Amino acid sequence: MLLIGNWSDPIQPEEAGGVQVLHDFISRKGCVCEFCGTQTRLSAKEPLGHFHVCRLDRQLPNEPANWVTLCCICSDLNSLDKLKGKGSFIEAPWISQGQLTNLLRLAYAVSVRPEAEWGTVGSSASAFLNAIDSTPEAWASIKWAGQVESLQFVMDRMVHPFSRGAYANSLRFRFDLDPYEDAIRYWAVALEKLAMAAQSTDEPAAESPDTI
Numbered sequence: 225m226l227l228i229g230n231w232s233d234p235i236q237p238e239e240a241g242g243v244q245v246l247h248d249f250i251s252r253k254g255c256v257c258e259f260c261g262t263q264t265r266l267s268a269k270e271p272l273g274h275f276h277v278c279r280l281d282r283q284l285p286n287e288p289a290n291w292v293t294l295c296c297i298c299s300d301l302n303s304l305d306k307l308k309g310k311g312s313f314i315e316a317p318w319i320s321q322g323q324l325t326n327l328l329r330l331a332y333a334v335s336v337r338p339e340a341e342w343g344t345v346g347s348s349a350s351a352f353l354n355a356i357d358s359t360p361e362a363w364a365s366i367k368w369a370g371q372v373e374s375l376q377f378v379m380d381r382m383v384h385p386f387s388r389g390a391y392a393n394s395l396r397f398r399f400d401l402d403p404y405e406d407a408i409r410y411w412a413v414a415l416e417k418l419a420m421a422a423q424s425t426d427e428p429a430a431e432s433p434d435t436i
């Protein structure tokens with residue numbers, strides 16, 4: 225079952241010609257995840273910054289023209305098997321998977337660095353995590369709470385194939401912190417700076433010409 229992305233599993237360094245080749249490719253792409261848009265930094269300790277290079281179309285050959293940079297969370301969205309034990313599904317058609325991934329990443333970053341200067345982002349993060357976990361009432365009747373393991377089973381039991389496909393479009397993957405904690409901690413410093421910069425631009429100017 226095709227979930228969200230048709231990309232391949234991560235290309236291993238030996239398939240690409242070494243870690244440096246993958247590092248340089250991610251760098252040329254601006255260190256940006258091409259699915260969710262988040263940015264990483266590359267360091268001596270983490271030469272790939274918890275990003276992966278994958279084949280954009282898994283049917284096409286392994287060559288740079290068919291490569292895509294993805295954060296380690298988005299790269300898992302190419303198969304249900306890889307999502308097992310890493311989170312659950314929620315019904316959230318109002319938000320894209322990329323947007324949800326970014327909000328979750330930010331909320332988790334707040335939780336792993338509680339001493340940081342998060343400002344209003346910090347006070348909103350836990351409220352956000354609580355709010356997205358209310359499951360639809362209809363799920364109780366089909367005895368499903370969003371588990372990855374039983375998604376295929378639940379979809380197969382839906383009566384009309386059309387509604388089955390349409391319904392899958394409203395599901396989003398809500399990943400847990402644990403499987404991605406190392407990466408979240410690595411990204412959290414940069415996310416904190418972004419949160420602080422956003423808040424400082426939100427503050428009104430000390431003196432506006434209109435009020436003088």
Ligand SMILES: [Zn+2]
Nearest residue numbers: 257260295298
């Ligand atoms: Zn991503």
